[in-house]
Amino acid sequence: MTDASGSLIPLPYTPTDVYRRIGPEARETLRSAYGWMILGRTLDARMQGLQRQGRVGFYGAATGHEAVNVAAGLSTRKEDWIFPGLREPLVALVRGHPLPRYVQHLFATAQDPSKGRQMPCHPSASEVHHVSISSVIGTQITHAVGTAWALRLRKASGVALAFFGDGATSANDFHAGLNFAGVAGLPVVFVCANNQWAISMPVERQSAVATLAQKASAYGYSGVTVDGTDIVAVLEAFQRVLRESRDGSGPHLIEFRVYRMTPHSSSDDPTRYQPVDWNARARAHDPVVRLETWLSTVGWLDDADRAGYAQRASESVRDAIAEAEATPPPSPASLFEDVFSRPLSVPAEIARI
Template identity: 40%
Template sequence: MQSKTLEMGKKSIGVGAEETFQILDTNGKIIGQDPKISTDLLLQAYRNMVLTRTLDEKLISLQRQGRMGTYVSCSGQEASQIGAVMALSKEDWIFPMYRDMGMIIQAGVSLKQLVNRMLGNAEDEALGRDLPNLYAWKANKIVSFAAPIASHVPVAAGFAMAAKSRKENLVTIATFGDGATSSGEFHVAMNFAGVYKAPTIFICENNQYAISVPVSEQTASDSIAIKASAYGFEGLKVDGNDLFAVYATVKRAVEKARRGEGPTLIECLTYRLGSHSTADDWKKYRSGDEVESWKRRDPIPRLKDYLINDRKAWSEDEDSKLRLGVEAEISQAIASAGKIPPPELKTLVTDAYSSVPRNLEEQSKELFESMES
């Protein structure tokens, strides 16, 4: 069983056939080996988890008001996303999926940049061309996601392999959902990385559903993690709502990859608390009891309980202040972004080529003239 190779506490939370690695239980108590995360780093992660959750809720309401396009929510998956990025170093690259706003925040993209992207205004670095959730920021080493599910996973493995051949000591992480593991690209990437020992960490955020399809209908395997053994490397299953377990497991995989010992597949067991996106309704395919049972494993109160009761580094009072501060910061960012006009129409063609080809110049001239008339 793969999880036995982790020399830290293990405890099953009763999902799948294999044991699930856990350090922080649902009451915020340490039950495995403490990965000794500094209080500063932990508080920063907690703040980012609260920011991610609050912004997520706010963006859903902005979409409902018609102020932004379809949005994909990440509530419930913050520990998987933030814990993974905490384990990376500055030289490492992130190949996220559309649901990974927590990763983007932990990787250092500012609230201002993020909200400009969501609204697709003139200060959005993608100039409104990308869907809101197709995150890409080169300065933060975040590579853009393409809509066909899992198409970014072989790219992450290839990028890692290219870096390895140039003797650069970086690793890549690719994140994807349980549904993505049914795609050919996932298997191509796993095979390639296994054969060439690419320094890649494959992170499956198993949130139990691919839109309305439950993971039980996605695979006949006992788990997602177990699939790694077919490709000759280690697969580990962790409680994805436990920031400590995710961090410790990804860190170990990163160190292993950096030593030249190849890839790891990490399955983070988590749950999307909301709908797949603003275009569906979870009540059509999930029971309220199921959602409530996962709310009891919510990663945010769990970490808060730990910080207050065990680490003695936080208080209810500080928590209320943090939440009020985050709300204000988000409202301010949205108000400022809302005042920025949409990108100028000419940017449709001006920065796609080093010099605008004649046919595009002609077509855009015609378009602008027709709009003026």
């Protein structure tokens, strides 16, 4: 994965391979995946611009991670649970959380499901089992394991998926979560999006292992490393581990190798630490361009389709932003909602604001 020429690495499949690997609906699945990936990319581009204009407070783009997020959204079922890190809001959208509602969250308005109490890019979407993230790296791993345990105790169906980055594999919760999941044989999938950086720390200084996936063997199960910029490989990996988890296989770890194609967040300047050829290497593995090129080559996407996807994404993002900017902030009195089991009366000086 270190091609420095910047020329695109094509997806190496025939349509027959793709039907065999991801099933008879492959054409519709990949076109739908493409549409969602374009939406994710459009949203990232627009929101990073708005952050620079001071219209949103913070943004953490997932550019380069789209294949992982979209495949997770398309492969999971309603009864599954998502414990995300910073870069997985697109999983919630693919699972049915409405884009306008997510954008209300980014602007911290009165319509934000978190009522303006969370950082932007930290969405909660309870209707699609998308649990709010903690900014504290790795804590979602043990939350996912606890939920998988609860599902087991209640004899409920569903798999818990914990998403985290390469940096999170050094956190205490990674060990505690992966260890307990193995001991109890829980229905949990650990999804490590290895984008090769933990802010400015390159993955080779994070850990001396050859692959992060091999860490699973210390906990008694297997891990796999998958090219996370190849949507076909990603869909195939999710389909397999979710099927096995539903059949009682116990936990899985998947390491998806991706490229972070933006700064860590709107508070970062990667020119201070990334090698000069990083962007060219990342572009060679751009998951959206790899899929778009493949779909066009095999005749599953034409120019009119492409323009249609781009236009729909741009209009839906534009409309959601306009709606959020026209929505007032949460009322100060809403601070007391969801905090106490018995509603408190709101102090008069706050009610007046």
